[in-house]
Amino acid sequence: MRELNVTEITKxxxxxxxxxxxxxxxxVRACISECAQKEDAQLARDxxxxxxxxxxxxxxxVFPICQDTGMACVFLDIGQDVHLTGGDLYEAVNEGVRQGCAEGYLRQTIxxxxxxxKNTGDSTPADINVDIVPGEQVKITVAPKGFGSENMSRIKMLTPGDGVSGxxxxxxxxxxxxxxxxxxxxxxGVGVGGNFNKAALMAKKALLRPMGEHxxxxFYREMEERLLERINALDIGPQGFGGNTTALAVHIIAAPTHIAGLPVAVNINCHxxxxxETIL
Amino acid sequence: MRHELKEPFTKDKLKDLRAGDTVLLTGTIYAARDAAHKKLLEMIESGDKLPIEIENQIVYYAGPTPARPGNPIGSVGPTTSYRMDAFTPVLLARGLTGMIGKGPRNEEVKQCAAEAGAVYFAAIGGAGALIAKSIKSSEVVAFAEMGTEAIRRLYVEDLPLIVAYDAEGGDVFARG
Structure with missing residues (x-):
């Protein structure tokens, strides 16, 4: 059994x-550069x-990429042979967000x-998601998530008959x-299957996948490619001004579901x- | 077409702008977002004196990151404008001439803006660091307790914008 002090997680x-x-x-930068080359319209290129x-x-x-420095979405894959010491895990994560918000001049966004x-003043609490996995390592992923795109996310409980096209x-x-x-x-980010809550969580986790990976x-790779093509044919384009790039990528995660259901969650992220991520 | 737009932001200066045109804006604008708009509307309903002028002014939907020492402001890109739609017609009726944000608005805002001869500009969402370079000064002028959501008076030089809705009803988001 490996011991790990939670102050390491805070840091x-x-x-x-x-x-x-x-x-x-x-x-993401490589994908943005590649898509920039595909634009014909002046506004989209601008x-x-x-x-x-x-x-x-x-x-x-000096200046963060975006003023919406995001809700801190934190994913922890904790090895089942790790013994966490030194305090409460969730408080340790929130302390990390608190310190990062102050030291990095990030916006107080929660x-x-x-x-x-009432603003909490330090962008806590984080959205903390824990999975127990084999081994004695702790993998931590931090994904600051902006809400302009979060507000456009949707979930729908489709039925089996709706199928792929639905x-x-x-x-x-x-x-x-x-x-x-x-x-x-x-x-x-798309989550299909599971149940109401699992579909949404899978959609968020799908956003963590490196760009360019399918x-x-x-079956799902082809669905991702089909969806990207349809979405980029919408001519919404960069900032909605029209153009060939409405989405940089579509990532799908699927899971087993109930015989009566076909949950579909769509979590949108901005560019x-x-x-x-890091492994301790 | 490219324009340079300097204060005061009176309607006669806005009438020739067309949806899709690029504008470099110089002058004083006010940053205000959700919480400040709600408060302003409550004050208008109660008949209170507002903490800022509305007539011939431009409001920027934005809440910055904290300024590092030596900088007037932090990262300060636009927030999504539709959340302010419910508040906008009242401000337009009071003489507001411009709004800066991102994304399409509802039909009512579009119509009210055109009727008032006001313009809705889009700044580049997610380019808060680039936009910060155009902000020369920033001062909290109302609702300091709201933190990032307080109303700030900003002096901007050559702030890069796109005309989204022009005073003739033109719409950069429209297709076909």
Whole structure:
């Protein structure tokens, strides 16, 4: 049994929450550059030029990529042979977010109650998701999630008869109705199967997959490719001004479900698709 | 077409802008988002004096990250505008001439803006670091207790914008 002090988790969360807000992953940057080349319209090209220049300025470490430095979504894969010591795991994660928010000059972005809306002052609490896995390592992923795109996300409990075409229509319609609001070009995370809550969580986890990687199952890989083509034919384009790139990628995660159901969740992310991971 | 737009932001200066045009904006604008709009509307309903001028002003839907020492402001891109739709017609009726945000609005806002001769500009969403370079000064002028959601008076130089809805009803988001 390996012992790991939770202060190590605090430190890692703080560093990643800050770093993710200044440095976009190489995979996302490469995808943005590639899509920029495919635009014909002047406005679409101008938007991509601004997006790329913005990433360069942020990487100087003074201004975060986006002012919406996000709800801190934290995913922990905890090896079952790890004994966490030194305090409460959830508080350790929140302390990391608290420290990162202050040290990284990140925005105080969370209110403590959805109706009374008092700001917590330090962007806590985080959205903390724990999975127990084999082994004695702890994998931590930090994904600051903006709400312009979160607000455009949808879930629908389809029925088995709706099938592939029903699911694909719902996914495309969700992106179409979002239009220029979620800062396109977007990344589309899809969760299919499971139940109401699991579908939504899978959709969020789908956003963590590196750009350029597809679902390993050819059935879903083809669905991802079909959906990306349909979505990019919508001509919403960068910022909704029209163009060839409405989405940078579509990522699907599927899971077993009930004989009566076909849950489909669509979690939209903006082009600032931030996520970092580390293994302790 | 590219324009340079300088304050005061009177309607005669806005009438030739067309949806899809690029604008470099220089002058004083006010940053306000959800919480500040709600509060302003409550004050209008109660007949209170507002903390800022509305006539011939431009409001920017934005809530910045904290400023690092030596900078007037942090990252400060636009937030999604439709959340302010319910509040906008009242401000337009009071002489607001411009709004800056991102994404399409509802039909009512589009119509009211055109009738008022006001313009809705889009800033580039997710480009908050780039936009910060155009902000030369920032001062909280109302609702300080709202933190990032307080109303800020910003002086901007050559803030890059796209005309989204023009005073003739043109719409950069429309297709076909």
């Amino acid at each position: 890692a969360v703080a560093e990643m929450y800050v770093h993710a807000n200044y440095f976009l992953g190489e995979d 938007v991509f030029a601004c997006v790329e220049e913005n990433l360069e300025i942020a990487a100087e470490g 209110v403590e109650d959805p109706f009374r809306r 699911a694909e229509d719902f996914i495309v319609k969700t992106v179409e109705e979002a239009g220029g609001r979620p800062c396109p070009p977007v990344v589309v 679902n390993e199952d050819p 600032v698709s931030r996520h970092e």
